[in-house]
Amino acid sequence: MKKLRHPTPIALAALLLAGAAQAQQQLDTVKVHGRAALGAADSASEGELGVERLALRPLLRPAELLEAMPGMTVTQHSGDGKANQYFLRGFNLDHGSDFAGFVLGMPVNMPSHGHGQGYMDLNFLIPELVDSLRYRKGAFDAEDGDFATTGAARIGYMNAVERPYALLTAGPHGYRRALAAGSTTLAGWTLLGAAEGSRYDGPWEQAEDIRRRNLVLRLSRGDERNGLDLNALSYSADWLATDHVPERAILSGEIGRFGALQPGDGGRTHRRSLSAGWAYNQGSSGQWSGHLWAIDYRLNLFSNFSGFVSGPEGDQIEQQDHRRVYGGDLRQQLPAALLPAGQQLEWGLQWRHDRIAGVGLYQTVERQRVNTVREDRVRQSSLGAFAQLESRWTDGLRSVAGLRWDSLRARATPTGGEFNLDNGGRASQSQLSPKLGLIARAGADTEAYAHWARAFRSNDARGATTTVNPADGSASERLPLLARTTSTELGLRTKLTPHWTSSLALWRANLASELVFVGDAGVTEARGASRRIGVEWSNDVQIGRDWLIDADIAWSRARFVQPVENEFGMGKQVPNAVPVSASMSLNWQPGGPWSSGLKLRYLGAYALEETGSRKSKAVFTANWRLGYQFSERWQLGLDVLNLFDTKANDIEYWGAACTRAEGPGCGDGGEGTDGIQGRLVHPMEPRALRLSLRGSF
Template identity: 55%
Template sequence: MPYSIDRPLAGALALLVSSLGNPAHAAGIPTLQEVTVSPRQQDLIGVADSATEGTVTAAQLRNRPLLRPAEALETVPGMIVTQHSGDGKANQYFLRGFNLDHGSDFATHVLGMPVNMASHAHGQGYMDLNFLIPELVQGIAYRKGVYAAEDGDFATTGSARIDYRRRLAQPFVELGLGQNGYQRLLAAGSRPLGPDGDGRQLLVAAELTGYDGPWAQPENLQRRNLLLRLSDGSARHGYAITAMSYGAQWTATEHVPERAIRSGEIGRYGALSPRDGGRTRRNSLSAEWARLGDGEATRASAYLIDYGLNLYSAPSGYIGGLQGDQHEQADSRLVWGGEARHTWRLGPALRDTELSVGTRLRQDRIGRVGLFTTEGRARTGTVREDRITETALAAYVEARTQWTPWLRSTTALRRDEISADVTALGGQYNMGNGGSVRGGQTSPRLGLVLGPFELAGSTEFYANWGHGFHSNDARGATSRSNPADASPIDRVPLIARARGAELGLRAAPLPGWNTSLSVWQMALASELVFVGDEGITEPRGASRRHGVEWANYITPVDGLILDADLALSKARFTHPASSGGDHVPNAIPLTASVGISADRDGPWYGGLRLRYLGAYALEETGSHKSSPFWTANLRLGHRLSRQVQFSLDVLNLFDRKANDIEYWGGACTRSEALQGSCNGGIDGRLVHPLEPRSLRASLRIGF
């Protein structure tokens, strides 16, 4: 059963956060305070280096209706977040013509900690953001492309760094209830520990979520989230120590052959496998420190993460008669590491150049990562099981120079080294695999900025070029044979190289209107493509992409935010696949979003968002495409008093009958398997339907 959020528990949490409150704030309206973050708050100049970087503020998130926590990343222009399984699993991400799968080409950090998991049981770069608490987000600093010195592994399309608040205006408890068994309880508060009220702060938050979803097989999602944060000062000058604990368990309705729904064998929200799903955990301790001095700045961070996942799925439908083809992917690891950066201003003799040097260390100690055959979540055999120690070390130097009032440059050089030791622990055909592997890359990066010019308001022009990479699974780089049948396989390189370039502009044509336009291209040495009949991603050939992005942010008056984004892209393999096609499957060529948020600190507030996904190729020839669709989410809120506020979210406002995700691959329905007509899988469309219109109401009480 989902978590039961009863009155005693709500009361206990309310008492906890109210004890953290600052009495001086008790009379205020119980909303989270707005925080505005500069695009490059860590740097001394504090200006953009490309047309496609920026920061999402708390004000932009405050009235944004979200179906899932990771949808906070859809504030990054052009980013799409979907799901093809249960809500305890990492989402599917799409950006710049990339099917990022679960995060293989987009790097995300939360409170200085990496979220992407290398050599993961389910997918390389697995990026599970279900532990995110959107109400606590202070800002999301994002960059696109491979141009920033700080960005390394997985940052092929870009990166995001998510920071939490260090203090709240006052503590609160929020209770959410909705259709399909949705329950959520969030309690959060902070208090100063020093006598002046402006020094050290202690922030505490607790979240419980339960959800069944619209599925014929209830999702039975149970999620708990805890946070404890001690801080002093700001992100630019101060420190923060954060402990987090997250856990979830769920039953999943996987994507299914579309013909199973069309034939009436299952309903639109039906399942073919009764016990798919899983459980996961993420416990962490992190520390961040920064100092801003006269002409110099220093920051450093360190972290320790305990992570685990047991994922049960049957992605090929129902192959195998009465048994099905469910398997378990298991991952248990300890991740530790840190980074440091120091910046100097070199003085007038060197045009006040900012010189930065930085280093980063990360080690994944994966005790066991494996693939097992299962029946009803009980293991029946071991395909492969391994132990992996993977270490990544990076160093970089970056120089930012203002040559003239209208010309500045950023040059950087980064070196990454990755080494891995793989030991085979189990699997009949896996014991000959394993070994040690190393890889490295030197990545030059260059950016030029022209302006500002008085063209349609303040205008700057940008040119960027750079090299980047994503790592491949260490098992793929050391295995000699397929662990399923001992057939020989080719090893993949540990590092897949990328090269990108971009031209763009930023302008402020009218007061309150900021717009950016960019044209970009990207070449990738090894593509990761979803294989539907195996439920995995595998490296394919090299690919090329190019596209155009247009982003707009408008604040005509205080409290009113309008945004509109448009992204077009084209993705093709450098060499055609065996089928004769060169389309990259699931690379979305057109996305658009429009949103409005209104909150002038009066009794009413709200937000409306529309999102469009264009049709994309499902396989290499492009003969089969997904169906394009619009969807909309609405939030409407009312402050009943200075202490109480109520909000209503309407998700999928127009009840669109579309698919959250579509694939093409070999699969079976239950009837086909039982009739013996499947023969290992029939190629066809695999779908996971968009959730229907649903209502979620929330009541927040401040203290």
């Protein structure tokens, strides 16, 4: 059997190394004071945030930094070592299935992942090092490929800190965190180093005992036009988890509000990476930039979402993923001298190869494997090429036309599982994705936008090569490797006053297939085509010198094209698609020793199943941060998380489960029956105060 190959981008690597050799001076990340400036953005739903917008945000979890992006909600339905749950534009993104994330130019999403397609674990972020967050919603830019159905975010780290510092943080439930960071110059280069360690038990009856270890080394030189950065990152964590549980088990008193159906869930993970990024500009060749990276990743995740449906020993499963990922990208903005007046052309290449040594699903008892449901080895590669032409027709009218080509190839080789050995094989698929946009300046302070785009989200390679259900040997229908989407957006951005910028976006998205959470299995599966429409209103306000306010509200409607039947009847509503969300952030920096940040968030009730007769409860939360600088070297910080001690749920699902008291099959059919359908919840953590002391040297 021949090995799976994409055209190896030797020329890409050579150009990257050549550009790196010519990089000079110290690289400085651009800090953008507003979400997007008029004339600088190509849509109403994109922007970039600098450190002054991010530093005062109180965070319970590192990934909540993404909530600085208007309309994004980040939550959790299990232990904090697991990737977060994300919601945006009427999508339950699960752990990242329809949103693309990048850190230092490296992709975070993992295709064909052991737990869920596009798994995007941002727990390795060190928020204090984040210098910029660039985001787009919708798939309207030709740069964005796989997983960018609802949008993409690119996170950059700073190259230097003003002076070395150590940060110590303590809080209830055993919360401890230490961070040390510093930078120095070496022969024209800047070296940044940071080390972080933390431990937390949480309010759970089974102590979470999460332990995180994080190291960053960053060597940089040059600026954003001519520069080079080399990065080494290492992250690992291990933890115990309290998964979502049947609400009836809490209401009956069988377990406490923060109790677990069965002890021992949790996991261990690591992500280690080496990467290089460079930029090179010479008048005759235009602006070049690119990245190269290699990632070693592993996850062993133990979960029990259904309790005791299958027997008295419980339904714990292990999901494993162990892979190495290699890739890079190259792009060029052609020099203006080679183009007609008013034209700007950019093209690029992107390549990625995942060598997944083992991806598997196992039945376990107390973390010991007792049965292999399926185990596979996967090789998956993707190659993308894009070009985008921006044309300025008049002073008030410009257009953006892009074309993207993607090719995905995969081979899955079964290595375990009684009914899995007949699965496997090869899958490949390509797609052309055109993008069209029109931007009109309606006045000195107003721009209008119209966009249309075709995009895609990949499906798990195992789903594209499986013909036999690995659980019971029944027939299984293969999924396409690519799920096509089309999107449209009409937008408006205007300055209502010199210090108040407002943007409005009306959007629509059509998906060829939908991913829906299945509560009794803890996974996602395809459920047919869907349609979404929505409206977003975002506001960015500066009040005097001291106050920055971001206020956003979003409404969406998500429906399947064909009705779905369940125990309540026929319905078209997409489960866990949030119809209404709103947020407000207030930053206060008067220039003296005091500073403060407040984050308010509202998540509206959403349908738990297709008829909409069962809904979640709406949730309002508030987090607050207060800072005081004693001197040039010493700072004190206080975070109050869940400020009003709201007793609500981080997440709610509808699914089948059995508690220990109900017994296997929930006592109505013996072992192996489906359990009792009901509300599954993961409670929000209670109010917590965390005190930090930072000393600079």
